[in-house]
Amino acid sequence: MAGLSAAHELIERGFRVTVYEPAYLGGKARSHDVPGTARGGRMALPGEHGFRFFPGCYQHVTESMERIPLRGGGNVKDRHLINVETAVIAFDEAGYAPTTAPASIMGFVDHAADIVELDNLRNALMTGLKFVVDIPPHELAYFVSRELIIATSCQQRRLGQWENTPWIQFVKAKGKSPAYERYLAGALTRALVAAKSHTASARTIGQIGLALATSATGLIGQYDAGLVNGGVDRILNAPTNHAWIDPWVTHLRTRGVRFVMNEGVADFAVSGGRISGARLQSGGTVDADWYVAAMPLDRLKPLVTPGLVGADPLLAGIRGLEDDWMVGIQYFLSRRSDIPPSHIAALGTPWALTGLFQARPWNVDFATTYGDGSVRDCLSIDISDWEKPGILYGKPAKRCTKQEIAREVWAQMSRAMNSGGKKLLRSEEIVTWSLDPSVTWSPQIANATPLMVNTAGSYRNRPTAHTRIPNFFIGGDHVRTNIDLATMEGANESGRRAANAILAAADSSARPATVFPLWELPMLEPFKAEDRKRYKAGQPHFLDF
Numbered sequence: 001m002a003g004l005s006a007a008h009e010l011i012e013r014g015f016r017v018t019v020y021e022p023a024y025l026g027g028k029a030r031s032h033d034v035p036g037t038a039r040g041g042r043m044a045l046p047g048e049h050g051f052r053f054f055p056g057c058y059q060h061v062t063e064s065m066e067r068i069p070l071r072g073g074g075n076v077k078d079r080h081l082i083n084v085e086t087a088v089i090a091f092d093e094a095g096y097a098p099t100t101a102p103a104s105i106m107g108f109v110d111h112a113a114d115i116v117e118l119d120n121l122r123n124a125l126m127t128g129l130k131f132v133v134d135i136p137p138h139e140l141a142y143f144v145s146r147e148l149i150i151a152t153s154c155q156q157r158r159l160g161q162w163e164n165t166p167w168i169q170f171v172k173a174k175g176k177s178p179a180y181e182r183y184l185a186g187a188l189t190r191a192l193v194a195a196k197s198h199t200a201s202a203r204t205i206g207q208i209g210l211a212l213a214t215s216a217t218g219l220i221g222q223y224d225a226g227l228v229n230g231g232v233d234r235i236l237n238a239p240t241n242h243a244w245i246d247p248w249v250t251h252l253r254t255r256g257v258r259f260v261m262n263e264g265v266a267d268f269a270v271s272g273g274r275i276s277g278a279r280l281q282s283g284g285t286v287d288a289d290w291y292v293a294a295m296p297l298d299r300l301k302p303l304v305t306p307g308l309v310g311a312d313p314l315l316a317g318i319r320g321l322e323d324d325w326m327v328g329i330q331y332f333l334s335r336r337s338d339i340p341p342s343h344i345a346a347l348g349t350p351w352a353l354t355g356l357f358q359a360r361p362w363n364v365d366f367a368t369t370y371g372d373g374s375v376r377d378c379l380s381i382d383i384s385d386w387e388k389p390g391i392l393y394g395k396p397a398k399r400c401t402k403q404e405i406a407r408e409v410w411a412q413m414s415r416a417m418n419s420g421g422k423k424l425l426r427s428e429e430i431v432t433w434s435l436d437p438s439v440t441w442s443p444q445i446a447n448a449t450p451l452m453v454n455t456a457g458s459y460r461n462r463p464t465a466h467t468r469i470p471n472f473f474i475g476g477d478h479v480r481t482n483i484d485l486a487t488m489e490g491a492n493e494s495g496r497r498a499a500n501a502i503l504a505a506a507d508s509s510a511r512p513a514t515v516f517p518l519w520e521l522p523m524l525e526p527f528k529a530e531d532r533k534r535y536k537a538g539q540p541h542f543l544d545f
């Protein structure tokens with residue numbers, strides 16, 4: 001994401017750009033063909049690293065999509081980005097039941113038949129009542145007041161105090177009801193962004209929670225989302241590579257970007273405080289005017305050599321950043337699901353599962369489009385916790401075989417989804433499944449594509465897109481950005497920032513690439529101004545008691 005975005009901005013501004021890619025263009029955002037599954041003129045079954053979610057507060061990726069033209073007219077955003085107007089909340093606990101809820105007024109209108117259906121109403125009432133019993137009103141009010149603290153904290157406090165506070169400590173889960181910790185404190189972290197609530201930064205989690213909530217209200221004009229028409233949850237209506245990455249690469253090629261595949265950077269040579277060349281994995285070298293290191297954190301760390309740190313000591317912080325596992329699995333099913341297009345949050349499941357049935361939102365006949373004709377839907381699930389024991393084998397995912405993972409995920413998702421009036425998941429309907437190929441066993445389990453996590457205090461170690469090395473720039477979801485969360489949006493913003501830093505280094509008169517702020521409600525400004533004074537005076541936030 002960061003590399004393609006930097007290439008896009010630079011090629012439009014007259015630079016000659018070469019992208020070196022050792023594995024797959026699209027990186028962690030790519031989708032892929034499940035090998036050996038294409039039959040009778042149909043496409044292979046669509047596999048993916050993990051399903052893609054584009055919240056209403058995203059601005060950079062969607063603006064890039066608008067600048068990718070498609071054969072037959074239109075652009076990626078117009079033709080492929082669609083709203084998902086309902087959500088299924090399922091729980092891994094007896095007494096709760098999976099409930100389909102509208103995400104907007106139009107979501108309610110369009111899917112009223114499913115939402116007010118007797119089973120769903122009963123599930124919603126049961127779940128709502130149990131929630132009220134399990135989480136006392138004063139705890140709910142307390143949680144809301146913690147989000148309000150983030151909303152009304154000045155930037156200095158957010159960076160100086162909340163950045164260094166783990167989310168679980170910030171929302172003070174200790175001593176509160178188990179449901180408070182599980183569903184309020186845990187939902188925004190594990191289910192949403194693969195972060196652990198006891199290590200994630202309160203600033204990162206609080207800010208993204210705020211951005212999601214405010215974009216849903218429609219009070220922020222700059223976001224596409226609103227209370228009436230929705231858009232707080234968006235997806236692509238086809239596999240990510242078909243809809244977005246492939247047309248993007250084609251467009252960049254047409255504009256003149258050179259792609260060198262099966263090739264990556266092995267080392268940056270430093271001389272006189274500048275990069276004097278890059279050594280490639282094949283042994284060749286590259287001599288360029290400017291270098292953008294847009295590889296993931298785990299691949300960047302070994303390249304942060306004493307030579308690089310000698311030229312820019314701040315780069316040493318990269319070694320202190322952390323990543324974690326979040327990986328997708330797809331179940332290909334013989335029956336098309338009839339639940340409305342929705343993301344599924346299976347709250348409280350040991351492996352922190354989220355999912356999405358794809359046939360209905362993609363509006364596609366799977367049987368005539370993909371596979372051998374027997375598959376009618378795909379349930380794509382992200383596994384965000386690889387360390388907690390599961391319910392079938394009592395082992396964490398990291399200690400399971402591939403088959404055990406597939407069975408365990410299905411069992412956990414079924415337990416959460418089938419606890420209402422209907423059996424929504426039936427194992428006899430699984431035709432086949434596909435776990436992301438980046439997870440391998442040889443013989444130890446390994447994940448070739450871990451995801452950077454925004455742990456408390458990590459901001460100080462995160463690099464900026466420009467460095468003190470005048471011809472060296474960094475892109476990736478680990479770079480400091482406005483959204484401040486390891487996402488495609490953050491990576492895209494980092495690519496733009498790297499491009500802008502190159503424009504500055506090259507003394508270019510070209511217009512800089514747009515970098516969007518994370519918008520917040522203007523009416524909160526007076527509270528933030530007051531908090532600025534209090535923070536300067538060493539006083540706590542006025543709601544922090």
Ligand SMILES: Cc1cc2nc3c(=O)[nH]c(=O)nc-3n(C[C@H](O)[C@H](O)[C@H](O)COP(=O)(O)OP(=O)(O)OC[C@H]3O[C@@H](n4cnc5c(N)ncnc54)[C@H](O)[C@@H]3O)c2cc1C
Binds near residue numbers: 025294489
């Ligand atoms: C399961 C899962 C689901 C996710 N879902 C979402 C979502 O719904 N919404 C969202 O916004 N984000 C999501 N994310 C996060 C998002 O995918 C990443 O934050 C984003 O892809 C990061 O982009 P990047 O450019 O920093 O890195 P990557 O996507 O990792 O790309 C880096 C590229 O660098 C290449 N590379 C590696 N080594 C070298 C080298 N030595 N030289 C040159 N190139 C190299 C890699 O092959 C890769 O192509 C998800 C992540 C996961 C794991």
